[in-house]
């Protein structure tokens with residue numbers, strides 16, 4: 001077999017298959033000195049030519065790069081135009097699909113990174129890994145969804161990149177694509193425990209692109225730590241340290257929420273135009289049952305003065321007895337969100353009946369200029385006016401006073417109707433400017449938003465939480481756990 005067979009470049013075609021044998025181990029053919037010299041001479045020519053081409057290419061590339069940078073920072077992006085091929089946005093005009101929203105966010109991020117003009121915060125990613133967010137953009141309106149949506153709004157308004165990953169599988173998969181850009185992950189408490197205990201989710205020496213335990217922040221509506229790292233890694237919608245002061249100094253992190261953006265979209269009805277209507281906060285018939293914490297046992301709901309008392313009740317299979325709904329209440333049937341806001345905005349007062357606890361609806365009411373009757377469900381008989389010892393339907397509002405909130409002891413019929421009368425007589429209003437008051441009357445219905453629940457206040461807390469030194473805090477916690485031998489250890 002001629003030696004110079006080796007100087008032929010493999011064509012890769014099946015007919016020349018034997019040309020490939022030379023690179024298969026154990027099947028090498030020997031090379032004679034003559035053949036080697038020819039091979040060396042020709043190879044070095046090829047190498048030289050290749051080096052020249054490489055040099056030329058890198059010069060052209062550098063010139064192109066310098067030109068692009070100095071002339072048009074977007075040129076690299078547009079000249080290769082790769083964006084339509086990555087994360088295509090299937091439904092550009094929809095905002096209710098989380099994968100579609102992720103694609104939009106990735107486009108915004110990629111285009112600004114490629115042209116090096118990202119606005120502040122854009123390259124800081126917050127992974128939203130609970131369905132409260134993905135279902136929230138799709139229209140769900142539970143308390144948790146409302147909380148989630150306002151946090152999302154705060155993040156977006158501050159220019160952060162929010163990416164949805166509704167479960168732990170999505171979370172782990174998404175996180176490892178850009179771990180260094182992810183500031184924090186917000187997820188359900190039980191999911192943070194699952195991820196913590198799952199070697200395919202959590203970061204360890206053998207899973208270096210996993211999520212570090214210190215980036216996992218639990219999204220938990222109620223009190224009590226819901227994270228493997230404790231209360232300092234559990235976010236709450238209310239300032240429980242203020243609401244329930246018996247917390248021994250250990251309480252979850254107050255993230256909170258704001259109904260400002262959604263509420264202000266709804267026009268407010270002047271108080272003079274509102275019918276004599278009260279609205280009962282109770283979308284479920286079961287809340288009227290005394291064994292379910294009903295606050296007004298044996299109280300007549302037939303008003304002692306002209307007033308219609310409305311409610312929108314959903315009848316569940318276990319609570320169909322019509323007698324459960326007290327006489328005097330007009331049932332409008334189940335209402336959707338728009339209908340609920342319309343009824344609420346027409347009312348002069350919102351009446352709580354014990355449940356649901358800590359609902360966002362009284363905040364909406366106040367924002368629409370509707371005062372709230374907050375039933376006090378428990379108190380200390382020896383110290384009945386001490387609000388620290390009160391337990392009420394809405395403990396965050398027990399610190400508020402008329403004309404916004406009327407705290408009334410449960411089962412107190414006289415107290416209830418007196419408070420409603422006060423609310424009817426003292427609508428939430430502010431004085432108009434002098435000129436418009438001449439034309440349109442002295443006062444106008446006004447919105448009330450708790451100072452801690454304005455969008456600005458929420459943004460302030462969100463920013464602090466996103467930017468906090470979680471790793472440093474976790475280092476301290478880890479050292480503490482190692483020293484005390486208490487609590488699960490983790491890798492940083």
Ligand SMILES: *[C@@H]1O[C@H](CO)[C@@H](O)[C@H](O)[C@H]1NC(C)=O
Nearest residue numbers: 089090091092093094095100
């Ligand atoms: C999206 O909306 C824009 C303007 O509102 C419209 O021109 C466009 O056709 C819409 N695109 C789709 C895919 O519906």
Ligand SMILES: *[C@@H]1O[C@H](CO)[C@@H](O)[C@H](O)[C@H]1NC(C)=O
Nearest residue numbers: 119120121157158159463467
């Ligand atoms: C970026 O976030 C900070 C808070 O971390 C905020 O103060 C700032 O306004 C944000 N920047 C932009 C452009 O929104």
Ligand SMILES: *[C@@H]1O[C@H](CO)[C@@H](O)[C@H](O)[C@H]1NC(C)=O
Nearest residue numbers: 229230231232250251473477
């Ligand atoms: C929570 O963090 C604070 C500092 O931010 C620290 O003083 C406190 O001890 C921590 N609490 C727990 C339970 O780790």
Ligand SMILES: *[C@@H]1O[C@H](CO)[C@@H](O)[C@H](O)[C@H]1NC(C)=O
Nearest residue numbers: 290291294296297298299411
């Ligand atoms: C309601 O009134 C009846 C009769 O006066 C009484 O037996 C019952 O205990 C009262 N219910 C509550 C929950 O106070």
Ligand SMILES: *[C@@H]1O[C@H](CO)[C@@H](O)[C@H](O)[C@H]1NC(C)=O
Nearest residue numbers: 139334335336337338339340
């Ligand atoms: C609520 O119900 C009304 C009347 O049935 C309907 O017109 C409206 O579109 C519904 N709104 C929502 C948000 O579902």
